Amino acid sequence: MVTASWSGTAGDKAMDAVGDEAVALTSALLRIDTTNTGDSGTVGERAAAEFVAEKLTDAGYDLDYVESGARNRHNVIVRLAGADPERGALLIHGHLDAVPADPAEWSVHPLSGAVENGYVWGRGAVDMKDMVAMALALACHYKRNGVVPPRDLVFAFLADEEAGGTYGAQWLVDHRPDLFEGVTEAISEVGGFSIPVGGKRAYLIGTAEKGKRWLTLRARGSAGHGAMIHPDNAVTLLSEAISRIGGHRFPTVMTETVREFLDGIAAITGWQFPEDDLERAVGRLGSISRIISATLRDTANPTVFNAGYKANVIPSVAEARVDCRILPGRQEAFTAELEALLGPDIEMEWHEQDPLVTTFDGALVDAMKAALQAEDQDAHVLPYMLFGGTDAKRFDQLGIRSFGFSPLRLPADLDFSGLFHGIDERVPVDALKFGVRVLDRFLRSC
Known part of the structure; x- marks a missing residue:
């Protein structure tokens, strides 16, 4: 049996193989239609859940396969025992559903899962079948090879996040909290990705959500x-x-999370972010400025x-x-x-779901930093606030401390924030392989 001391490094052939598997799994998951319209016309996650369940069963897991309150709304949960059962378990969760896409607007079909020009293309590529694939590949690798992590790891593949989690995380929290017994911390989307700032590379860890x-x-x-x-x-x-709503701008508010992020950027670049000219100063952050600007104030956007x-x-x-x-x-x-x-x-x-905030400290944060910096010696790791929301809000009801940590090293010219719910959604192949290596280091040391 392999002990908790980790063996995966950037040059490790085993991790290279897991990275290749993650790319293949991402492509396969993107070919499964899990479009969530938010109404009764939703396809459901059953086919993707069955795909994930088959992979985990083949690897040797006993799993919980749960239909959560409606037809074809399925979830898969497994637990990998750790070396210290007295420690709190870590939850790694990802959602199987994706928002709708119009094929006429795309360069490739959004359900193609095409691997072309160094990217895996399809609806859900970054939101969030990439992380699902990385977690699934590592979960299977660990079980097949008898890897024992330092603490219990709970892998959860969930339904309905894109419509608020009613038939996914919330249903499980309400009806099957036993599946998350002993879990104290969690990671999921949207964080751990790189951004270019002033010729440097920063990685953003999600510590708050609006x-x-x-x-x-x-x-x-x-x-x-x-x-x-x-x-x-x-x-x-x-x-x-x-x-009146569409034309209104809510007041600028500097939260502690945003202040810590901007202070970190200032330390890296020397840039200043005066509060009396914050919008203009944030604008120099490039494509990520849209995310940061959205965390400077409340927003209310008419949609229907x-x-x-x-x-x-x-x-x-x-x-x-x-x-x-x-x-x-x-x-x-x-x-x-x-x-x-x-x-x-x-x-x-x-x-309504309330905002979510945690602090950027503790052993788990240290493990995230160490894993990123081991794979990228130029990494600067900072906290940030997500403009949207995730299933982390649901698991907060169980007292689980959550972080956005789905690591990807991205090309400096990629408009990553524009890919979420956008046209031609895609994830770089190299970023997926990088993410697998970082997650492996993290999960074996957290």
Whole structure:
């Protein structure tokens, strides 16, 4: 039996083989349609879950295969025993679903899983079938070769993250918390990726996430003929309210996480980030500036508008949806500001998840830094806040401390942030292989 002392290095043939397997698994997973529309038309994750379950079973795991509250919404969880059962376990989780994609907009078909020009292409390549493949390849490698990590490792492959986790992480937290017994810490998306800053390379570890509020707005008025005068037209009332939201900018707020990130960038580059000119200063960060700018303030972006059924009929009800992302500590202020924008005639309903924050310290963070710097001696490792949200918010309900750590060394000219839910989503082959080596070092020493 192999002990917890790790054997994977950049030049290790075994890790090279695991890296190749991760590339092949990413391609295979991308060919499985797990489109999550957020409604009853969703395909479901069953085919991908069965694929993952077969790989894990072949490697020798006894697994939990769980349908989570709806047809074809499946999850796979396995536990690899560690050397010290008294230590808290580490959860490595990833979601199997992906957002929709229009093939007409892509250079390759989004379900092709094509391996071309040094990339693996397809919807979900970075969000997050790449991390799923890396975790799956390592989990199978460890089991096949009798590797014993320092602590228990729980690998979870989950449904429904892209629609809030109702039929995935949240269902498991509510109905099967036993699967995560003893877990104290977790890693998942979106972190550990590199960015170029001032000729240097920084790797960002996710230590915070903005809160989420998926808001439904509703206006009511008098139905009637489209040729008549209608001072209480529901479509007009709602469109005016949506226009006010769309044109509003919430105040800039410097959270501790963002301050720590900017201080780290300043130490690397010598750049300054004065709070009275923060937007312009953040803009020099390049493509990552879109992510950082989104963590300087709350956002509320209208995304869906539904009203009416015929050109000459005034409907009595109009509805719209708004994607709201809220900074830690801003929930009450955000609500008050939104109510003032909407006015008394607009009804509000929402699905909400609170912001998530942890500190950038401790043995797990030290292990992340060491693993990255062992594979990239020029790595500068910094914390940052994710503009969106992940299943980490669900596992926080079990007292699990979470980090975004899905390591990738990326080309300096790649607009990584633009690939999430974007056209021609793809992940570099070399980045996947790098990620496998970093994760291997990390998991054998964490």
